[in-house]
Amino acid sequence: MDALPSLRQRNRDRTRDEIEAAAFALFAERGFEAVTVEQIVAAAGVSHRTFYRYFPTKEDVVFGEHGEAVTRLRAALAATDPAEPPLRRVRRALLATQQPGRRPEREVARARLIDASPAVRARSTQLAEDFEALVAEQLAPAFGGGEGGRARALVVAGALFGALRGARRAVAVTPALPPERAVALALDLVEHGAVAVSEPESAAAGDTGAE
Numbered sequence: 001m002d003a004l005p006s007l008r009q010r011n012r013d014r015t016r017d018e019i020e021a022a023a024f025a026l027f028a029e030r031g032f033e034a035v036t037v038e039q040i041v042a043a044a045g046v047s048h049r050t051f052y053r054y055f056p057t058k059e060d061v062v063f064g065e066h067g068e069a070v071t072r073l074r075a076a077l078a079a080t081d082p083a084e085p086p087l088r089r090v091r092r093a094l095l096a097t098q099q100p101g102r103r104p105e106r107e108v109a110r111a112r113l114i115d116a117s118p119a120v121r122a123r124s125t126q127l128a129e130d131f132e133a134l135v136a137e138q139l140a141p142a143f144g145g146g147e148g149g150r151a152r153a154l155v156v157a158g159a160l161f162g163a164l165r166g167a168r169r170a171v172a173v174t175p176a177l178p179p180e181r182a183v184a185l186a187l188d189l190v191e192h193g194a195v196a197v198s199e200p201e202s203a204a205a206g207d208t209g210a211e
Helices: 003-030 037-044 048-054 066-079 086-098 104-116 118-143 146-173 179-193 201-206
Strands: none
Touching: 003 037, 003 048, 003 104, 037 048, 066 086, 066 118, 086 118, 086 146, 086 179, 104 118, 104 146, 104 179, 118 146, 146 179
C-alpha cells in the first residue's frame, strides 16, 4: 500500500512531462501565440480534461509544477540553519528546489518564451510574486522583525527576484550561458550586495555618529 502513492505520483509526473514536452516542441516550431490547447492535447495524446487537470491555462504549461515548487521552497527554507546568514539560507533553498542545471534545455526554452511572448512574461511575473512573498516572509525575522524587518525583507526579496529575472533574460539572449551559471551570478549579486540592509532597524539607526 505504501508504494501506491509513489506510483501514482510517478504517473502524474510522466503525464505532465509529456504534455510539457509536446507543448514546448510546438512553441519552438510555431511560436507561443500560434499554438492552441487543441494542438497541444493532440500532440501529447491526452484529453482536454487531462490537460486542464495539470494546467489552468496555456501559459501555465511553460511553468510546470509551480504550486508544488512553492511548497518545496517553503519546506526547504524551513529546513535551513537559522544560524546561517539569511541570504545564504535563501540561496540554498532556491538551488535545492529550482535546480537550474537539471534540465538546461527546458530552462533555455522557457527563458526564450518569456522573453518573446508578452502573455508568458505577464504570467511569469505573476507567478514569481508567490516566490517573492514567501522569501520575504521567511527573511523578515532575520532582519529584525516588526515593520522595519518586513520592509527590509520585501526590498531584498524584490532585489533577488529582479536579479533572477535578469538572469533569465541573459539566458534567453546568450546561448553559451548555462542557466545554472546565470542563476549563480544573480544570487551572488544579491547575497553580497544586500549586506548594508541586512541589519535590524535599531542597529542601522544607531550607526549615525560622526567619526
